[in-house]
Structure formats: C-alpha cells, structure tokens
Amino acid sequence: MKTRITELFGIEHPVIQGGMHYVGFAELAAAVSNAGGLGIITGLTQQTPEDLANEIAKCNKLTDKPFGVNLTFLPGFANPDYPGYINAIIEGGVKIIETAGRSPEAYMEVLKGAGIKVIHKCTSVRHALKAEKIGCDAVSVDGFECGGHPGEDDIPNMILLPRAAEELSIPFVASGGIGNAQQLVAALALGADGINMGTRFIATVEAPVHQNVKDNIVAASELDTRLIMRGLRNTERVMKNTAVEKIVAIEKEKGADIAIGDIMALVGGVYPKVMTEGTMDAGAWSCGMVAGLIHDIPTCEDLVTRIVSEAQDIISGRLAQFA
Numbered sequence: 252m253k254t255r256i257t258e259l260f261g262i263e264h265p266v267i268q269g270g271m272h273y274v275g276f277a278e279l280a281a282a283v284s285n286a287g288g289l290g291i292i293t294g295l296t297q298q299t300p301e302d303l304a305n306e307i308a309k310c311n312k313l314t315d316k317p318f319g320v321n322l323t324f325l326p327g328f329a330n331p332d333y334p335g336y337i338n339a340i341i342e343g344g345v346k347i348i349e350t351a352g353r354s355p356e357a358y359m360e361v362l363k364g365a366g367i368k369v370i371h372k373c374t375s376v377r378h379a380l381k382a383e384k385i386g387c388d389a390v391s392v393d394g395f396e397c398g399g400h401p402g403e404d405d406i407p408n409m410i411l412l413p414r415a416a417e418e419l420s421i422p423f424v425a426s427g428g429i430g431n432a433q434q435l436v437a438a439l440a441l442g443a444d445g446i447n448m449g450t451r452f453i454a455t456v457e458a459p460v461h462q463n464v465k466d467n468i469v470a471a472s473e474l475d476t477r478l479i480m481r482g483l484r485n486t487e488r489v490m491k492n493t494a495v496e497k498i499v500a501i502e503k504e505k506g507a508d509i510a511i512g513d514i515m516a517l518v519g520g521v522y523p524k525v526m527t528e529g530t531m532d533a534g535a536w537s538c539g540m541v542a543g544l545i546h547d548i549p550t551c552e553d554l555v556t557r558i559v560s561e562a563q564d565i566i567s568g569r570l571a572q573f574a
C-alpha cells in the first residue's frame with residue numbers, strides 16, 4: 252500500500268510502531284521493519300547514549316530495512332543527555348527520528364543537517380501545525396484513545412484526524428486506539444496517510460516483554476484503562492491494576508494539592524518490573540483502549556500483513572459497493 256508516508260520513509264506499508272519505554276528494543280523495531288512497516292527503537296530506554304549506539308548497531312544487524320529512533324523530551328525533572336543521544340542516532344546511520352513530548356525545535360538544525368527525517372508525535376492540531384512550521388517532515392497525531400500521554404485536550408481521533416487533515420500540508424499518521432484493518436481504512440478515510448500503533452505491537456511474538464504483559468493486554472477490554480496524573484497536567488492512559496487504583500484514590504483525596512511526590516513510588520521505575528519481570532501490579536504502565544480489540548499474539552509479519560491485506564479487501568469490497 253503506497254501513501255505519502257511510505258514514500259517519505261521508503262517503507263512498504265504505512266504502519267509505524269511508536270516508541271515505547273522498555274518495549275521498543277532492537278528485536279521489535281527490526282521485526283516491524285522486516286514486516287514492511289517502520290519499527291522504532293525507544294531512545295531513552297537505553298540508559299546512556301553509548302547503550303543507544305549499541306542498540307542501533309544490534310538493529311542494523313537484524314534488518315536492512317529503514318527503522319527509526321524515538322526521542323521523548325520529558326517534562327521537567329529529568330534531564331537526559333539529548334545531544335549525546337542525537338549523536339548516537341546520527342553516528343548509527345539512522346535516518347528517521349520520532350520525537351515526542353515537547354517540541355524538537357532546538358534540535359531541528361542538527362537533525363536536518365544530518366539528513367534525518369523527523370516525525371513529531373503530538374496530541375493537538377496546534378502542536379501539529381507548530382511541528383510543520385519548524386520543518387518536521389511528518390506528524391503522528393495521537394488521539395485521546397491512545398496508550399501513554401494523550402495530552403490535556405481530550406479530543407478523540409474521529410474529530411482530531413479530520414481536523415488535522417483540514418490544517419496540515421505535511422503527511423500525518425493516525426495514532427491512538429488503532430489495532431486492525433477497519434481502523435487503517437478509517438484513518439485513511441479521515442485524511443491520514445497511515446497509522447502508528449503502540450499497544451497492539453506489545454501483544455506480538457517479537458515484542459521483548461514478559462508473557463504476562465501480552466496476556467494482560469489480550470485479556471483486557473476497552474474498559475480497562477484509566478487516566479492518571481491529570482492534576483499534574485501530565486495525563487497518562489494506563490492499564491488498570493491495584494497500583495493504579497491506589498493512584499486514583501490518592502488523586503481523589505489530594506485534589507488540586509496533588510504533587511508528583513504523592514504518587515512517585517507507584518509511577519517511578521515501574522517499567523523494568525512490569526515489562527521485564529512481568530510483575531503486573533508493580534505500578535502504572537501505559538496501555539491504550541485498543542486492548543479491547545486485541546485478541547491474539549501474532550508475529551509482526553502476520554499482524555502487518557493481515558492489517559494491510561484486510562484493509563485492501565475492505566476498500567475494494569465492502570466500501571466499493573457504496574461508490
């Protein structure tokens with residue numbers, strides 16, 4: 252399937268695997284890229300720029316297809332060595348970067364100078380327009396349904412995507428809540444040039460996470476995520492568990508007086524415990540409502556092929572009758 256996104260990134264299918272903390276390792280990124288999509292290594296999961304350089308080298312051995320690196324600009328308290336990570340990306344020969352969190356404006360000159368294509372993930376039309384203005388090549392528009400950080404506007408993709416299509420000139424992919432062929436077709440119909448998936452790619456054979464995580468997603472319904480940290484203006488959609496119930500109770504009790512310290516033990520340092528050790532109640536971990544549409548654990552090749560070929564069947568079959 253050809254779109255402006257496949258042309259831009261030199262990939263076969265308009266299907267991107269978004270950066271995911273402690274999930275987006277070389278094994279998953281390479282599997283998605285080998286399936287004809289665009290796999291993405293999560294930069295900050297690597298503790299140092301040297302570790303990222305090693306992960307990129309590993310991915311280069313696992314695939315000869317294009318892959319990207321996610322660089323998330325975190326709010327406030329953390330201050331990673333971003334120039335060091337960018338250097339590792341450039342030196343590793345990676346030509347695509349997915350930025351997220353804050354605007355990548357400060358790094359655009361160095362990224363563009365190195366011939367790197369930038370896709371910025373954002374949750375509003377105004378941020379997408381800003382990304383276009385500063386020279387990003389594409390945007391990933393993340394709706395309210397998404398796993399992770401949906402922002403504070405709460406606009407679902409049924410509205411956000413056509414609004415983005417009204418305003419943007421650069422290509423964009425639909426992100427958030429997507430996991431199957433019907434949704435790829437819908438995203439294309441709403442004006443997007445492809446899809447970005449997070450949660451769906453965790454429940455794959457190659458995702459290097461504990462089996463408990465995959466089983467948890469398959470067992471979950473669309474009712475099983477919760478929003479936390481709204482009071483801190485750092486809203487995150489997470490899988491419901493006992494730790495998240497505690498967070499919600501603390502947030503209710505503290506109201507407007509909530510501080511990050513009140514919930515730090517339940518949100519900090521959680522990912523290795525959940526993703527690597529499979530301790531599902533260790534704390535809050537990002538997960539999207541699309542869990543309700545995930546019923547199996549296929550290989551990335553089977554998943555991407557299934558989504559694209561079923562989408563083509565829907566377009567030439569069911570939809571053609573309405574034309």
Ligand SMILES: Cc1cc2nc3c(=O)[nH]c(=O)nc-3n(C[C@H](O)[C@H](O)[C@H](O)COP(=O)(O)O)c2cc1C
Pocket residue numbers: 268269270271272274293321323350351352372393396397398399400426427428429447448449450451536537538539540541
């Ligand atoms: C477990 C998990 C971890 C994530 N970590 C990051 C991250 O570190 N940086 C980032 O930009 N997005 C992160 N995301 C967001 C995804 O890249 C993607 O935008 C989102 O999952 C799309 O929504 P979906 O899960 O409904 O497909 C994460 C998502 C999940 C589910």
